[in-house]
Amino acid sequence: MSIYLSLSTPVAGGFKDAAMLKMLGVASTTPVMVSLGPAVSSQNNSTQFSATDRFGAERKLFAKNLLNLKSGMVVVGDCTYDAGDSTYELTNVSRTDPAIIFPLVQGLGELGRNILFHVPMSFVAFIAFLVGTINSIQLLRKNDLKYDLRARAASAGGLLFTTLATITGSIWARFSWGTFWNWDSRETSILVLLLIYVAYFLLRQLLEDSEEKKARTAAVYNIIAFVTVPFLMFILPRITRSLHPGGNGMEAPVVNLSGKTHIDPWFSIFLWINVVCFAILFYWMRDLFIRIETAHQKRTPQYN
Amino acid sequence: MDYLQDHSLYVVAIIATVIWLGVFIFMMRMSNRISKLEK
Numbered sequence: 001m002s003i004y005l006s007l008s009t010p011v012a013g014g015f016k017d018a019a020m021l022k023m024l025g026v027a028s029t030t031p032v033m034v035s036l037g038p039a040v041s042s043q044n045n046s047t048q049f050s051a052t053d054r055f056g057a058e059r060k061l062f063a064k065n066l067l068n069l070k071s072g073m074v075v076v077g078d079c080t081y082d083a084g085d086s087t088y089e090l091t092n093v094s095r096t097d098p099a100i101i102f103p104l105v106q107g108l109g110e111l112g113r114n115i116l117f118h119v120p121m122s123f124v125a126f127i128a129f130l131v132g133t134i135n136s137i138q139l140l141r142k143n144d145l146k147y148d149l150r151a152r153a154a155s156a157g158g159l160l161f162t163t164l165a166t167i168t169g170s171i172w173a174r175f176s177w178g179t180f181w182n183w184d185s186r187e188t189s190i191l192v193l194l195l196i197y198v199a200y201f202l203l204r205q206l207l208e209d210s211e212e213k214k215a216r217t218a219a220v221y222n223i224i225a226f227v228t229v230p231f232l233m234f235i236l237p238r239i240t241r242s243l244h245p246g247g248n249g250m251e252a253p254v255v256n257l258s259g260k261t262h263i264d265p266w267f268s269i270f271l272w273i274n275v276v277c278f279a280i281l282f283y284w285m286r287d288l289f290i291r292i293e294t295a296h297q298k299r300t301p302q303y304n
Numbered sequence: 305m306d307y308l309q310d311h312s313l314y315v316v317a318i319i320a321t322v323i324w325l326g327v328f329i330f331m332m333r334m335s336n337r338i339s340k341l342e343k
């Protein structure tokens with residue numbers, strides 16, 4: 001449900017966005033949300049309304065061949081700006097009286113909603129690596145092999161969500177920065193993190209020793225690997241030159257030192273709902289991983 | 305085709321929801337099969 005709403009909720013800006021994007025040559029039409037006031041004039045299927053956008057700016061708005069529009073309606077549609085005579089025209093209507101609206105982030109457009117997938121996936125990846133490390137510490141303290149299995153399950157989840165965050169980020173980069181991969185410090189740091197955790201699984205798999213020794217060695221590696229996670233995920237991209245938000249000393253919109261999120265309230269609500277949903281999905285995957293591995297171990301002679 | 309172009313947002317949302325629903329059903333079935341194995 002949350003995923004469907006994250007993708008289907010319309011993105012809309014105001015008159016200022018339509019004018020700016022047109023003058024910059026970025027887009028000929030811009031999605032806007034307007035509240036239609038009284039009709040000022042009407043002729044040849046064209047009605048001129050006095051309209052107010054979502055930021056309270058009032059402008060004259062032409063609506064050609066949109067006969068169903070009536071005064072008092074709140075509509076989302078594509079708007080063009082004519083710089084010659086400073087007029088706005090609504091070319092189509094995609095939604096009327098929307099309950100939820102996402103903000104138009106200039107330069108991102110529809111891509112802006114990717115924040116609702118990319119950021120929650122990164123958060124859950126961090127949580128997964130943290131859980132895996134706690135399990136590894138428990139293994140070293142209690143010497144119980146069930147914690148090795150739990151650590152592997154959590155780290156596998158972390159690896160999966162980091163990969164998904166990298167893929168969504170890469171798609172975002174393609175349309176915002178021009179290429180899928182351009183060795184930005186953010187991209188490089190996340191690739192290094194992925195390799196560190198791939199090495200964890202290779203180490204656990206390839207060691208030729210007793211199960212207990214393999215588990216303890218892998219646990220020590222996992223704890224050391226986690227030390228790099230905050231550095232590679234949060235610190236490095238913020239202290240280096242990066243196109244990613246938070247780079248070049250700029251304050252990142254979600255994770256920053258001020259502890260405030262600089263994003264639209266609706267974006268913020270859906271972002272945290274998706275964090276919870278992906279965290280539940282991670283927990284479920286982790287549980288399945290443990291149960292499958294336990295069933296496998298029960299049927300494999302070397303474990304009995 | 306016009307319908308798909310005019311409602312592209314819904315088309316993307318529906319496809320993504322179906323994929324996630326597929327993942328959900330796959331995991332549900334996997335969970336049930338493991339439950340049977342565990343008994």
